[in-house]
Amino acid sequence: MIRYHPSLEILEAYARGALNAGSALVVACHVHGCAVCRSEAAILEDAGGAFLQDTTPAAVSGDALERIFTRIDDVPPPSARVKAPGFLERFSVPAPLRRQRVGFRRWVTPNIWFAPVHVRPKPEALTYLVYAGKNTTLARHTHRGQEFTSVLYGRFSDESGAFGPGDFAQTDESVEHAPAVMSDSECLCLISADAPMQLLGLPARIIQTMTGSLY
């Protein structure tokens, strides 16, 4: 049962294409699995359709239709489908993510890995998957700018609540947290962030330096 959704404002920006490609992907992964937000987005799209019906027609040139018929015999090129890396197979990730190029995963501890998602065009936001095994706590950190998270698999919790499959979380500078994965479930999340997370505390910062972590 999904408990956390993007705000109406985020959803409206997503539906009209105002989010950068990385943030839009994270929202798309939530919307794909969330009947509530799908219906919200569908209402906006219906509004778009109604506006389109009711908008003033602008005359098109007389041969516009003929010109389209000269183009329709062009066979569309097969779409460039990408294959998800093997390490994602067991998670059955949502369709919007399956079309993205996912880079190599990098273990940062024996229990945590990160993998970049090469969203195109290169978004202003960093987009990546983060996996944490059972009984893991991420280093305490805060954020510069906005960060969107969609839970793809399993659960995690932090000071603001317990997040499960399909849940959407939004954080910014005001949030300082150490997300933890509860006992019996591992967790996979898709995250887009304006800037790398800021690890707090000296040991964590040393790890970040050592791994050259971009995340």
Added chain:
Amino acid sequence: MASAHNSNDDTPDWSGCIVAVARSQDRQRFGELFAHFAPRLKNFFMRSGATASVAEDLAQDTMLIVWHKAGYFDPARSSAATWIFTIARNLRIDLKRRQRDPRLLEEFYDLAPEPMPSDQVLSAERAARVRLALEQLPADQADVVRRSFFDDAPHADIARALNVPLGTVKSRIRLAMQRLRSLVEDIK
């Protein structure tokens, strides 16, 4: 010869046109669809800032995608106008992104909307409800939704054009969406 009009009323059956294109590459039904939607699409792109000639090209591109992707259209899930709108919107999004990364061209035909998991509410009915509900919205709310969602105007620009605070723009959108949702929920 079938035409774009239902036998029982005068509402053109645009969904039937798309289905006919998918089934039998019906050029006449496509022509009817084109005559209705291409000029509206042209205006849509002009409202989002394209020049008349670019807007006409984009309207053509949208209709070309409609032709090739007609098989993905599911009349049970989406009204024709909504489906065509989402293709045009995706084209607009793609264009904005491509201006920053010209390598994206090859994905042109992927701009038809992804089939989403199916939902309870009958889409044609929902689309009709939304259209009606938009007419019932307070004019200032409907206007802001149109400027934001259809014209793709940044909220700050809308606030400036209407000479109201940014917060007012955001709250009008929120109120409009809540109202639309409650009107649509009545049909569940």
